[in-house]
Amino acid sequence: MDRSEMKRRVCDAIDSHRDVIIALGRTIRDNPELGFKEHKTAATVAKIFAAHGIPCQEKLAITGVKGILMGGAAGPTVGILGELDSLLCADSPFGDKTTGAAHTCGHNAQIATCVGAGMGLKSSGVMEQLAGRVACFAVPAEEFVEIEYRLDLKRQGKIEFLGGKAELVRLGHMDDIQMAMLVHAAAVSPGPKLLHGSTSNGFVAKMIRFKGKASHAGVAPEQGINALNIMALAIMNINAQRETFRDEDTIRVHQIVTRGGDLVNIVPDDVRMEMFVRGKTVEAIQDANRKINRALEAAAMALDGEVEIQTLPGYLPRINETAVTGLLAGNFAALIGQDRLEIEGHITGSSDTGDLSHLMPMVEVKSGGFHGGLHTAAYGVADEEQAYIVPAKAMAMTVVDLLADHATVANRILADFKPKMSKPEYLACLREIK
Ligand SMILES: [Zn+2]
Ligand SMILES: [Zn+2]
Incomplete structure (x- = not known):
């Protein structure tokens, strides 16, 4: 046949x-x-x-x-x-x-x-x-x-x-x-x-945990460390990196907030994000990922908080x-x-x-x-x-x-x-x- x-x-x-x-x-x-x-x-x-x-x-x-x-x-x-x-x-x-x-x-x-x-x-x-x-x-x-x-x-x-x-x-x-x-x-x-x-594009996935210090949000915010503000700074830092990405690397960085605080009258001390860092090559992804890590760490440093960064293999x-x-x-x-x-x-x-x-x-x-x-x-x-x-x-x-x-x-x-x-x-x- x-x-x-x-x-x-x-x-x-x-x-x-x-x-x-x-x-x-x-x-x-x-x-x-x-x-x-x-x-x-x-x-x-x-x-x-x-x-x-x-x-x-x-x-x-x-x-x-x-x-x-x-x-x-x-x-x-x-x-x-x-x-x-x-x-x-x-x-x-x-x-x-x-x-x-x-x-x-x-x-x-x-x-x-x-x-x-x-x-x-x-x-x-x-x-x-x-x-x-x-x-x-x-x-x-x-x-x-x-x-x-x-x-x-x-x-x-x-x-x-x-x-x-x-x-x-x-x-x-x-x-x-x-x-x-x-x-x-x-x-x-x-x-x-x-x-x-x-x-x-390939990507790596990132689980981010911003750690601050809880305090009464109305009475004593100065005694807390606001993890939500650390996250806000981190997103600004990430956005400031975007002009450094080369067009040919087709970098995409995007995140969602999965935890933004528990009660509105407590300074948030545990805020979490999920992110993808995507790019056309493994090298481009690694380069962008280093920049993102710096952006996250700098935000925590600015407010004297901490950040835990877990990077997971995504796809090639x-x-x-x-x-x-x-x-x-x-x-x-x-x-x-x-x-x-x-x-x-x-x-x-x-x-x-x-x-x-x-x-x-x-x-x-x-x-x-x-x-x-x-x-x-x-x-x-x-x-x-x-x-x-x-x-x-x-x-x-x-x-x-x-x-x-x-x-x-x-x-x-x-x-x-x-x-x-x-x-x-x-x-x-x-x-x-x-
Ligand atoms: Zn599909
Ligand atoms: Zn799909």
């Missing part, structure tokens, strides 16, 4: 599962869960794998679900990833009214496309024609949020790293995958579109992979037209696909079919065909390109690929960040 016939069969099989795939995307949307808490979502994925004869492993890095499709002959394993987690957005019409969780980053579509691609490859019988395996991998905790909660998980020994893919790497669940792809939702692109060829910048991207983009072009493809360039957000891109050919592209801005209440699926079905087809077609004819193409890509880090080097790099 030639490649075009295999692709036709896979796409027909995905079309015949169209209702199931779209229903899955909606079900996940309507049951959003934050990272490392995606228990219902994971159970839904495991159930649908079982219903379609795809054996899977569960509870990988707490909630990951890995479905395996075996080819007719031995060869490399291609990962098709889908992220399980949501964000918090109480105003989203599809938010969980109890927890405030909502899929405002479109990860529900990733799960539908990851599982949908697997269903198409399996039920079409095309896997028997291919050399290698496919891992349809629903992965936990891409959004690096709820840091206090995750540090608690760390203290309990349930995780070491706060992001899902780093945990999967650490635990060996990525060891059998040689290359991977993921289709993320694009912002404000209601119609057919593919954004590809991007790099992204994403390297632009070209070979698998080219195949995936070509398959999108066949489905939606070449004129719907755009090169994305560098984005100043971050993803832990950046970490994987240091270890293996890792492709992340963005599909249209969504309205509203990412991480806002307005975000949602505008076009179910484009959001759920087209990416499933394009990824399944790319598996055909990679693993047909004794996996010639996949093997050539792997022979040419020079990983930026080995797994031990990667883990050491994360563990060095303090």
Whole structure:
């Protein structure tokens, strides 16, 4: 069977599962869960794998679900990833009214496309024609949020790293995958579109605790040390650093206050912030991080208070992979037209696909079919065909390109690929960040 016939069969099989795939995307949307808490979502994925004869492993890095499709002959394993987690957005019409969780980053579509691609490859019988395996991998905790909660998980020994893919790497669940792809939702692109060829910022996360001295805020403020004022100075100091950041380093520094004092009539003595320091390269992130540490320490010094700074490994910048991207983009072009493809360039957000891109050919592209801005209440699926079905087809077609004819193409890509880090080097790099 030639490649075009295999692709036709896979796409027909995905079309015949169209209702199931779209229903899955909606079900996940309507049951959003934050990272490392995606228990219902994971159970839904495991159930649908079982219903379609795809054996899977569960509870990988707490909630990951890995479905395996075996080819007719031995060869490399291609990962098709889908992220399980949501964000918090109480105003989203599809938010969980109890927890405030909502899929405002479109990860529900990733799960539908990851599982949908697997269903198409399996039920079409095309896997028997291919050399290698496919891992349809629903992965936990891409959004690096709820840091206090995750540090608690760390203290309990349930995780070491706060992001899902780093945990999967650490635990060996990525060891059998040689290359991977993921289709993320694009912002404000209601119609057919593919954004590809991007790099992204990496970041470190920081937990800051400003320590002052409590006192009666009305009677004796002069006897206190106001930790909220230290924080205010720290933010001014950080803002004063911004003109020193080079445009080409695409630095982003942003923070939230997670504790601002307890009672208004007591001088605040314990004020806390979470921050990200993002940049285009590890060196640029380290340089900006040193400046931020100085800004924080200077603020504490000015008011004779103290500051505790905890810097945590976030994500590495994403390297632009070209070979698998080219195949995936070509398959999108066949489905939606070449004129719907755009090169994305560098984005100043971050993803832990950046970490994987240091270890293996890792492709992340963005599909249209969504309205509203990412991480806002307005975000949602505008076009179910484009959001759920087209990416499933394009990824399944790319598996055909990679693993047909004794996996010639996949093997050539792997022979040419020079990983930026080995797994031990990667883990050491994360563990060095303090
Ligand atoms: Zn996302
Ligand atoms: Zn996001």
